[in-house]
Amino acid sequence: MARFGADPHKFFASVYDAAAPWDIGVPQPALTQLIAEFPLTEPVLDVGSGQGDLSIWIARQGLKVLGVEFVPAAVELARERAASLPAELAGNVEFRIADALRPSALGLQFGSIVDSGFYHLFEPQQCERFAAELSAALRPGGRYYLLAFAVDLPSPDVPRGITDAELQRHFAARDRWKTLALRSAEFVSRVGSIPAICACFERTL
Numbered sequence: 001m002a003r004f005g006a007d008p009h010k011f012f013a014s015v016y017d018a019a020a021p022w023d024i025g026v027p028q029p030a031l032t033q034l035i036a037e038f039p040l041t042e043p044v045l046d047v048g049s050g051q052g053d054l055s056i057w058i059a060r061q062g063l064k065v066l067g068v069e070f071v072p073a074a075v076e077l078a079r080e081r082a083a084s085l086p087a088e089l090a091g092n093v094e095f096r097i098a099d100a101l102r103p104s105a106l107g108l109q110f111g112s113i114v115d116s117g118f119y120h121l122f123e124p125q126q127c128e129r130f131a132a133e134l135s136a137a138l139r140p141g142g143r144y145y146l147l148a149f150a151v152d153l154p155s156p157d158v159p160r161g162i163t164d165a166e167l168q169r170h171f172a173a174r175d176r177w178k179t180l181a182l183r184s185a186e187f188v189s190r191v192g193s194i195p196a197i198c199a200c201f202e203r204t205l
């Protein structure tokens, strides 16, 4: 992840010293809309779960969800926010400090994997390996939901723009992926909305 310097963990940890630009207090609307169209199956994995709002929203729907994040301060914030869940739903969500690039190392199989601004942090070769990891961690018939920037911004330390063509290459039919949705969207941040790409891929049987 060269774009975030020699030590990406240190970079992301420093972002959580203040409100992160992606912390809008609610899950990304483009993703909740996509999930409404293509329902989740539990257990759900939230890769790079950050401050936890998407995981908490999923737990509120009555589904079991595991948020994986490598910055301890983000996990702490997510656990604080999850404390607002009613007692009967509190057990639906867990946050764990781990490398979300390696979901297969969690030793679990998931019905769905949600990705709100994680994939676009990495270079194409890492993303190719990540797609193979997702395939290994998803049950047959399981779904991967993604929201990523669609533009390259002229600033340092920002995610890269993701194209339809790249996603179609990494989630191809020959690798047992079926495209359920692939479209333009917006990624809402504290400083404005960024043109984005939103997709849902299903791992075929």
Ligand SMILES: C[S@@+](CC[C@H](N)C(=O)[O-])C[C@H]1O[C@@H](n2cnc3c(N)ncnc32)[C@H](O)[C@@H]1O
Residues within 6 Å of the ligand: 012, 013, 022, 023, 028, 047, 048, 049, 050, 051, 052, 054, 068, 069, 070, 071, 074, 098, 099, 100, 101, 115, 116, 117, 118, 121
């Ligand atoms: C753009 S933020 C998105 C956070 C959250 N999903 C959201 O939509 O608001 C990306 C998150 O991925 C985390 N992250 C980056 N690389 C990671 C890795 N290898 N393993 C786990 N988390 C990682 C960052 O710390 C950050 O919280």
